[in-house]
Amino acid sequence: MGERVAVETPHPRAAAGHVAERLDGRRLEAVEAVGKNLLLSFEGGLVLRSHLRMSGRWQVVERGSARRGTPWLVLTGSEREAVLWNGPVLELSARAARRLGPDILASPPDLPAMVASLRRGPGGRELGDALLDQRLVAGIGNVWKAEALWQAELSPWLRLGDVSDEELERILVEAARLMRASLEGGRPVRSVYRKAGRPCPRCGAAIRSRGQGDDNRTAYWCPSCQPER
Numbered sequence: 001m002g003e004r005v006a007v008e009t010p011h012p013r014a015a016a017g018h019v020a021e022r023l024d025g026r027r028l029e030a031v032e033a034v035g036k037n038l039l040l041s042f043e044g045g046l047v048l049r050s051h052l053r054m055s056g057r058w059q060v061v062e063r064g065s066a067r068r069g070t071p072w073l074v075l076t077g078s079e080r081e082a083v084l085w086n087g088p089v090l091e092l093s094a095r096a097a098r099r100l101g102p103d104i105l106a107s108p109p110d111l112p113a114m115v116a117s118l119r120r121g122p123g124g125r126e127l128g129d130a131l132l133d134q135r136l137v138a139g140i141g142n143v144w145k146a147e148a149l150w151q152a153e154l155s156p157w158l159r160l161g162d163v164s165d166e167e168l169e170r171i172l173v174e175a176a177r178l179m180r181a182s183l184e185g186g187r188p189v190r191s192v193y194r195k196a197g198r199p200c201p202r203c204g205a206a207i208r209s210r211g212q213g214d215d216n217r218t219a220y221w222c223p224s225c226q227p228e229r
């Protein structure tokens with residue numbers, strides 16, 4: 001950070017975004033993880049957002065190190081270079097940082113800020129749908145949404161307006177705890193995710209699943225210990 005960097009996008013799919021032309025030679029001012037996004041801020045207010053999904057990888061190596069294959073992006077400073085492999089999401093904008101809500105993986109997570117953020121949306125929105133909205137809380141994916149709701153014993157189909165602040169905090173605490181454990185290499189515990197038809201580990205009722213929200217992401221829940229009220 002703090003250096004002017006040479007920017008190349010060797011991979012043709014990355015080159016299509018004209019990222020290199022716009023960033024080459026600019027000073028890299030900050031690198032920040034927000035949820036699962038890595039935000040690289042360059043002078044002039046440009047922000048490059050990288051999201052690795054399941055397949056991407058960042059590597060920092062000595063400048064000029066040998067490499068095999070075609071990386072998406074290479075940032076070269078005076079001594080080191082940062083190399084992005086399989087960067088499925090690479091988006092350049094001036095506003096990326098502001099569009100994301102508070103980070104669930106901040107330590108400690110800012111619970112009041114996340115609750116306030118969730119409250120800014122319409123009260124009729126379904127809880128499970130709102131938890132996936134990265135503009136409200138950044139970092140919760142579909143797996144941890146399902147698992148955190150099950151831990152908190154709250155249905156993804158409840159309306160935000162019918163859920164108390166204390167209940168929202170309970171979900172966020174569970175999400176942060178599960179995600180941190182997973183990051184630290186703990187064995188992932190899946191109680192409901194992709195367990196439709198199997199017995200709930202807590203009460204034995206059959207787990208259900210159904211698409212939710214505009215993106216139709218599959219929600220998993222126990223109809224007995226996560227009742228709809």
Ligand SMILES: [Zn+2]
Pocket residue numbers: 200201202203204205222223224225226
């Ligand atoms: Zn149950």
